Amino acid sequence: xxxxxxxxxxxxxxEQNATHQSNQKRLLVYISCRIHLAAxxxxxxxxRYLLRELFGPGIIGFTGDHTVLYLDLPSNIVGSFLMGWxxxxxxxxxxxxxxxxxxxxxxxxxxxxxxxxxxxxxxLELTLExxxxxxxxxxxxxxxxxxACVYVGVATAKGxxxxxxxxxxxxxxxxxxxxxxxxxxxxxxxxxxLWSFLWAVRIQLFKIGFKAQxxxxxxxxxxxxxxxxxxxxxxxxxxxxxxxxxxxxxKWFPFGTLAVNVLASTLMAGSTTIMxxxxxxxxxxxxxxxxxxxxxxxxxxxxxxAEVYVMNQSKxxxxxxxxxxxxxxxxxxxxxxxxxxxxxxxxxx
Numbered sequence: 007x008x009x010x011x012x013x014x015x016x017x018x019x020x021e022q023n024a025t026h027q028s029n030q031k032r033l034l035v036y037i038s039c040r041i042h043l044a045a046x047x048x049x050x051x052x053x054r055y056l057l058r059e060l061f062g063p064g065i066i067g068f069t070g071d072h073t074v075l076y077l078d079l080p081s082n083i084v085g086s087f088l089m090g091w092x093x094x095x096x097x098x099x100x101x102x103x104x105x106x107x108x109x110x111x112x113x114x115x116x117x118x119x120x121x122x123x124x125x126x127x128x129x130l131e132l133t134l135e136x137x138x139x140x141x142x143x144x145x146x147x148x149x150x151x152x153x154a155c156v157y158v159g160v161a162t163a164k165g166x167x168x169x170x171x172x173x174x175x176x177x178x179x180x181x182x183x184x185x186x187x188x189x190x191x192x193x194x195x196x197x198x199x200l201w202s203f204l205w206a207v208r209i210q211l212f213k214i215g216f217k218a219q220x221x222x223x224x225x226x227x228x229x230x231x232x233x234x235x236x237x238x239x240x241x242x243x244x245x246x247x248x249x250x251x252x253x254x255x256x257k258w259f260p261f262g263t264l265a266v267n268v269l270a271s272t273l274m275a276g277s278t279t280i281m282x283x284x285x286x287x288x289x290x291x292x293x294x295x296x297x298x299x300x301x302x303x304x305x306x307x308x309x310x311x312a313e314v315y316v317m318n319q320s321k322x323x324x325x326x327x328x329x330x331x332x333x334x335x336x337x338x339x340x341x342x343x344x345x346x347x348x349x350x351x352x353x354x355x
Contacts, residue, residue: 035106038194040237042110045197047236047303048229050118054081054302055225072135074144076128078121079151082307085120086152089308090159092116094315095167104190110197113240113309118232120307122337123270123297130275130341134349145334156311227295228302235303239266243309258325260313263306264333270305271337275345277301282349 061068061080069075092100093112100108125148132141245262249255274297281293310333317326 039106039109039240041194041197041201042106043114043236043240044233045201046110046114047118047232048201050115051229051232051299051303052225053084053115054078054119054121055228055298057081057084071128072132074128074132074140074147076125076144078124078302079148082120082125082148082152083155085116085308086155086311087159088119089116089312090156090161090315091163093308093312094156094160095163104193107190107193109240113243114236116308117239117306118236118303121270121302122267122305122307122310122333123274123301125307126271126334126337126341127274127278127345129338130345133342134346145338149330149334152307152311153314156315160315221291221294224291224294224298227292228299231296231299232303235270235300239304239306242266258317258322259329263309263313264329264336267305267310267333268337268340270301272340272344273297273304274301275341279345279348283352 057080058069058077060066062077063070069077069079071077089112092108093116097108097112100111125144129141129144132138132144242265243262245265246260247257248261249257249259250261277293277297281290314326314330317323317329
């Protein structure tokens with residue numbers, strides 16, 4: 007018979023092994039989440055750049071630098087519409103398949119596709135030019151437009167789900183059986199290969215473009231800096247729902263999303279001021295890449311409008327208006343302090 011000391015030693019060893027396996031599993035999930043965010047974040051940056059070029063002055067001419075139709079408006083419209091699909095209606099279904107895929111699509115792709123700081127910065131520039139009315143209209147109609155897009159996205163997604171429930175018979179006949187574990191592993195490996203390949207290619211392209219001082223170099227730098235922006239936004243989003251103080255008051259207010267949008271807008275305004283001070287071509291490339299990549303992926307319009315939508319559908323719709331006004335006013339005031347006042351004071355052109 008085993009004595010009590012040997013039994014206790016055996017139990018302690020089993021607990022240590024279980025704890026070690028649990029820690030390894032958590033680390034694997036954490037790394038997998040970072041890879042999903044980074045890979046989908048790069049796709050969001052590239053999609054935002056393509057939409058900017060397509061609707062910009064060079065091709066369609068719908069958006070511009072000196073109007074309320076700012077360059078990133080199309081990406082905010084598309085991202086808000088897709089948020090109704092992927093972030094509200096079908097997010098639960100995607101999470102049941104794989105929660106990391108839901109995080110990658112909503113936080114990684116849609117969060118990087120949309121950007122709040124560029125919207126705020128363009129309104130600041132219009133204000134600096136003395137176009138106060140256009141700046142106010144830009145915030146007001148811009149908010150109405152993205153909110154309309156998320157409502158349309160939710161409505162069309164619900165209609166599509168109704169059609170699936172009416173005509174799809176795979177769940178009853180068991181004709182769509184898939185080994186989800188294998189499929190998840192394949193998706194993860196593809197994302198790792200995609201992220202590694204794009205990372206290596208972007209470094210080389212940025213070196214070549216920066217040495218030749220080509221404007222396209224800002225895109226490759228933006229892709230390099232996009233991943234840290236997504237990771238920081240994902241980390242700060244963990245403060246949503248915690249509230250203030252030990253009592254946790256105001257838990258309904260998403261302080262994490264507010265922090266990333268205000269922080270990104272402040273960094274955008276400050277870096278624009280630096281660009282006016284230095285005023286060199288290489289500085290413009292670095293600052294543009296930082297703004298388009300890190301700041302663009304740090305801030306988000308898709309999550310912002312989704313939160314406003316959920317608040318508006320709750321028993322306290324006034325919370326949506328409070329959250330919207332606080333976010334826009336705080337970001338604009340910080341922009342005034344670090345951009346408009348220094349530029350007016352020093353007379354930068």
